[in-house]
Amino acid sequence: MNGLETKRMSTRALLWLVLILMTVLYAYPFAYMLFTSFKTPLETNAIPPTFFPTTWTIENYVSTLTNSAVPVSILNSIQTAVISTLLSLALAIPAAYAVTRWKTRLGRVFILTALVMRMVPAIVVGAPLIGFFHALGLSDTSLALAIAQTTISLPLSIWLMASFFDAVPDELEEAARVDGTSRLGALWRVVLPVARGGVAVTAIFAFLASWNDFIFALLLTSVRAVTTPLEIANYQSQFGLAWGPMTSLAVLYSVPVILLTLVLQRHIVAGLTLGAVKG
Amino acid sequence: MSIRTNRRPAFGPAVPGSSAPRRRSLRLTDARFAALMMAPAAAFMAVFVAWPLAQFITNSFYRYNPISDAPHRFVGFGNYIAAFGSAAFTNSAVRTIAYTAIVVFLEFSLGLLVALLFSGLGSRSRVFRTIFMYPLMIAPIVAGLLWRFLLIDNTGIVNQLLFQLHIIGSPTQIQWLSDPKIALLAVSLPDIWLTTSFIALVLFAGLQNIPGDIIEAARIDGARYPTLLFRVILPLLRPVIAVALIVRGVDAARAFDVIVVQTNGGPQNSTETMSLLVYNTQISDGNPGLASAMGTIYLVAMIALAIVAVAAIWRPGSDR
Numbered sequence: 257m258n259g260l261e262t263k264r265m266s267t268r269a270l271l272w273l274v275l276i277l278m279t280v281l282y283a284y285p286f287a288y289m290l291f292t293s294f295k296t297p298l299e300t301n302a303i304p305p306t307f308f309p310t311t312w313t314i315e316n317y318v319s320t321l322t323n324s325a326v327p328v329s330i331l332n333s334i335q336t337a338v339i340s341t342l343l344s345l346a347l348a349i350p351a352a353y354a355v356t357r358w359k360t361r362l363g364r365v366f367i368l369t370a371l372v373m374r375m376v377p378a379i380v381v382g383a384p385l386i387g388f389f390h391a392l393g394l395s396d397t398s399l400a401l402a403i404a405q406t407t408i409s410l411p412l413s414i415w416l417m418a419s420f421f422d423a424v425p426d427e428l429e430e431a432a433r434v435d436g437t438s439r440l441g442a443l444w445r446v447v448l449p450v451a452r453g454g455v456a457v458t459a460i461f462a463f464l465a466s467w468n469d470f471i472f473a474l475l476l477t478s479v480r481a482v483t484t485p486l487e488i489a490n491y492q493s494q495f496g497l498a499w500g501p502m503t504s505l506a507v508l509y510s511v512p513v514i515l516l517t518l519v520l521q522r523h524i525v526a527g528l529t530l531g532a533v534k535g
Numbered sequence: 536m537s538i539r540t541n542r543r544p545a546f547g548p549a550v551p552g553s554s555a556p557r558r559r560s561l562r563l564t565d566a567r568f569a570a571l572m573m574a575p576a577a578a579f580m581a582v583f584v585a586w587p588l589a590q591f592i593t594n595s596f597y598r599y600n601p602i603s604d605a606p607h608r609f610v611g612f613g614n615y616i617a618a619f620g621s622a623a624f625t626n627s628a629v630r631t632i633a634y635t636a637i638v639v640f641l642e643f644s645l646g647l648l649v650a651l652l653f654s655g656l657g658s659r660s661r662v663f664r665t666i667f668m669y670p671l672m673i674a675p676i677v678a679g680l681l682w683r684f685l686l687i688d689n690t691g692i693v694n695q696l697l698f699q700l701h702i703i704g705s706p707t708q709i710q711w712l713s714d715p716k717i718a719l720l721a722v723s724l725p726d727i728w729l730t731t732s733f734i735a736l737v738l739f740a741g742l743q744n745i746p747g748d749i750i751e752a753a754r755i756d757g758a759r760y761p762t763l764l765f766r767v768i769l770p771l772l773r774p775v776i777a778v779a780l781i782v783r784g785v786d787a788a789r790a791f792d793v794i795v796v797q798t799n800g801g802p803q804n805s806t807e808t809m810s811l812l813v814y815n816t817q818i819s820d821g822n823p824g825l826a827s828a829m830g831t832i833y834l835v836a837m838i839a840l841a842i843v844a845v846a847a848i849w850r851p852g853s854d855r
Contacts, residue, residue, distance in 0.1 A: 262655045
């Protein structure tokens with residue numbers, strides 16, 4: 257700590273109070289969604305609304321999971337996110353390593369271009385990709401969707417991996433090279449194991465970019481490759497406003513990533529703040 | 536994300552001295568090997584980002600119907616003139632700027648407040664830091680639908696709570712998503728809810744990196760907290776603030792999911808920001824030429840603004 261910490265008791269008590277208040281406000285929307293998913297359809301639309309369910313029921317979850325489109329969409333989401341994550345890592349790791357290890361002018365241009373690519377709105381890339389994947393015969397496939405989503409995660413993956421590789425001393429690679437290892441071998445067997453925490457963080461962010469994507473799924477899938485975010489959104493058009501099933505599916509879709517956050521929170525904070533803070 | 540590479544003194548020559556002796560014995564120099572390692576990612580971005588982008592820009596000079604096979608008619612800057620001449624486009628541009636300003640301003644204010652609370656309370660605030668992080672992981676589409684549910688006019692819990700707290704006189708008094716005057720503010724709430732944590736965590740990490748003796752010295756000089764905050768802490772955080780604001784500003788300016796599921800641009804187009812307008816012109820109106828012209832202007836404006844923001848806030852080359 258660096259002197260920003262308050263020592264006076266009364267001030268600390270006040271700060272705790274404000275913090276607890278803010279946390280309650282912050283957690284409230286998700287808690288409300290969670291409780292709504294266990295309400296009966298009648299209570300979901302009750303006036304005035306209730307916070308806790310008066311009768312607890314799992315019928316929303318049952319109806320969601322027996323809706324045949326939903327389990328398929330969850331499998332599609334997993335499949336797409338895994339392909340996209342692997343693709344993003346496979347492309348980002350060698351590129352980021354080359355940029356940080358040999359610091360060529362080309363590398364500098366490359367990484368700045370990646371930054372500019374990050375600013376391109378999805379709709380700008382997505383619209384032409386519809387025709388492109390159609391021409392390749394990849395319309396409505398998880399592979400096409402994963403590729404499109406990788407355009408979002410790749411620039412971020414490159415920047416994250418570059419920051420992590422920067423923290424690995426060059427001497428490590430040099431020592432391996434003196435022992436006769438090839439440059440690729442040194443990366444694979446020496447540098448990557450040291451930077452595996454960084455690989456994990458990068459993988460999480462690439463996974464989330466795909467898992468939470470909506471616009472590419474909307475543009476590039478229609479029947480076979482539909483992912484869960486589209487199914488969640490469908491509950492509002494198909495059956496009017498079916499909040500019960502919608503919230504239950506939203507909970508099912510969010511809980512795994514929230515648990516992931518809790519388990520890996522240190523790594524995630526490192527990933528979020530790395531580039532911005534280390535200067 | 537990171538802009539640290541920029542702040543370094545210029546990169547050295549193409550090949551660092553350490554590996555120079557080996558270079559002669561190998562045909563594949565380090566520089567070439569590095570280029571080879573970047574090639575797959577560069578090729579990917581060329582094919583799946585640069586190429587569609589070029590296609591998109593090319594489309595902006597043509598007028599055509601995506602469904603019919605009629606030939607594309609070259610119209611020069613016709614679509615651009617049409618875009619600038621249409622009220623939908625200029626209104627949408629203003630809305631996008633307003634939306635971005637609302638989101639970034641509120642996120643920054645709240646995020647800074649939370650970051651200062653965290654550092655004021657020290658290491659015992661860790662549990663709260665974890666709780667605070669969870670919205671970051673939630674899909675924007677889920678957040679959008681959830682907030683639509685919270686704000687929905689007759690059964691929304693937000694109005695009900697405000698009513699019970701006697702802030703409003705009736706649970707239907709505020710028509711969050713159907714009153715065109717406040718709908719833009721209402722649709723920005725899920726975005727703020729989702730990513731205030733990002734700003735808070737980034738600023739908190741920045742606060743941890745401020746050397747204690749600087750704060751100590753300011754306190755000895757008799758600086759009170761507001762002075763300390765505005766004269767010492769915020770100036771020191773400048774680069775961190777710059778990165779956080781630029782990343783969030785760019786993301787907010789292209790928000791799509793949260794708005795589309797809450798209002799789909801309505802009521803009376805009051806929440807139709809640029810992403811939605813481009814999407815609707817492209818898909819619903821079936822006018823890809825005009826959509827591409829609008830999208831191209833939007834993209835150029837965004838990159839220009841980001842560059843201005845980098846230069847203005849971050850001030851590369853200055854001593855912070």
